[in-house]
Amino acid sequence: MRTLTLLINPFANKKRIKRIVKQIIAALSQRKIQFTAFADPWPKEINSYKEAWLIGGDGTVNYFLNFYKNTEIPIVIFKGGTGNDFATKLYGKMSVADQVEKVLNAKPRNVDAAECNGRKFINGVGIGFDGEVLKSMKAIRLLGGHLGYLWIVLRKIFSFKEGLYQIQFDDNNLFAKYLLVMITNSTTTGGGFIVSPQAKIDDGKLNMILCKPLRILKRLKYLPVIEKGKHLDKEFILYKEIKEIKIVCEKETLAQIDGELFSAKVFDIKVLPKHYLFKY
Numbered sequence: 001m002r003t004l005t006l007l008i009n010p011f012a013n014k015k016r017i018k019r020i021v022k023q024i025i026a027a028l029s030q031r032k033i034q035f036t037a038f039a040d041p042w043p044k045e046i047n048s049y050k051e052a053w054l055i056g057g058d059g060t061v062n063y064f065l066n067f068y069k070n071t072e073i074p075i076v077i078f079k080g081g082t083g084n085d086f087a088t089k090l091y092g093k094m095s096v097a098d099q100v101e102k103v104l105n106a107k108p109r110n111v112d113a114a115e116c117n118g119r120k121f122i123n124g125v126g127i128g129f130d131g132e133v134l135k136s137m138k139a140i141r142l143l144g145g146h147l148g149y150l151w152i153v154l155r156k157i158f159s160f161k162e163g164l165y166q167i168q169f170d171d172n173n174l175f176a177k178y179l180l181v182m183i184t185n186s187t188t189t190g191g192g193f194i195v196s197p198q199a200k201i202d203d204g205k206l207n208m209i210l211c212k213p214l215r216i217l218k219r220l221k222y223l224p225v226i227e228k229g230k231h232l233d234k235e236f237i238l239y240k241e242i243k244e245i246k247i248v249c250e251k252e253t254l255a256q257i258d259g260e261l262f263s264a265k266v267f268d269i270k271v272l273p274k275h276y277l278f279k280y
Contacts, residue, residue, distance in 0.1 A: 002050040006037040007064065009056030009080060017080045020055050020096055024078065027100040047072050051279070053103075057081010058123050062258035065113065065120040065276070074108040074277045083149070083191040083259050086123045089201065090280035103279040110274035111201050114185050116257055117268055122276070123258045124184035124196070127247060127267060128163045131254025132156055133190075134261045146191035150227075153190070157219045163253060169208065169245040179219070180211035183245060183269050187229075189259075194229030198239075204273035208245060210238040244270040 008021060021037070028035050036049070046052055046068045053076040054060050061077055077087040078096060091099050113122045136152045162177040182189070184196035184207045196207045214222065214236060225231050232239045247267040254263045 003034040004051040005049040008039040009060040010040040023096040055080045058259040085188045106279040108277035113272045113275040127181040127255040134256040149190035162213045164250040166248040182209040197229035205241045212236040
């Protein structure tokens with residue numbers, strides 16, 4: 001009989017991870033459910049297990065999706081990272097004990113994913129401003145997920161210069177400067193910024209959010225609006241549901257993909273409808 005496996009991020013907050021793992025093991029042992037746990041290294045093959053329970057953050061999920069190219073088994077994610085945006089989308093503020101109870105009784109559901117330059121992601125990609133913010137990941141981790149992200153965003157608001165982008169989607173071909181360039185599958189980023197309030201993780205679509213250039217005072221004024229997800233109707237926001245998009249930058253540009261830093265000059269992004277099974 002196949003066992004479920006616990007896949008632990010060995011580089012995340014060790015105290016938090018240790019506490020979560022202890023609670024999960026206690027809950028499974030109490031129910032006499034067999035499992036196998038891995039921290040470093042993870043097993044080379046995943047589909048021989050019954051389910052994969054990840055303990056980490058958005059970056060852990062992203063690593064899993066790209067380490068295992070053809071995952072067929074159900075996935076569960078416990079919040080052990082800095083941002084935990086995708087896990088929060090699935091489980092809200094549920095305790096570890098409540099989440100174990102829920103997923104043990106839940107049926108697997110199809111969830112969309114996406115691909116950027118051949119790399120899979122499940123929460124979102126932020127190009128330019130998001131990448132510059134993520135450069136300060138050490139400070140974000142030191143202060144904590146949402147608070148740390150907010151602090152760095154406030155600092156970058158005063159110095160960041162909008163990039164020039166050529167953006168192609170559907171029959172549109174835009175060529176302009178933008179403050180924010182975000183392609184999302186889920187609702188939040190940065191540990192709780194509701195940048196894509198209308199996003200659904202099972203609709204076969206991605207959400208494009210473009211923010212036109214804003215002066216510093218307007219950036220400060222509208223930051224709380226964007227944080228709360230009240231910005232899609234503003235005149236400086238271009239919002240669209242898409243399936244594919246190509247973004248060409250004027251130069252090599254920093255970006256974040258599920259909270260992980262990378263860079264490129266061209267970003268080819270497409271949705272992968274109902275690509276994974278999650279229990280939530």
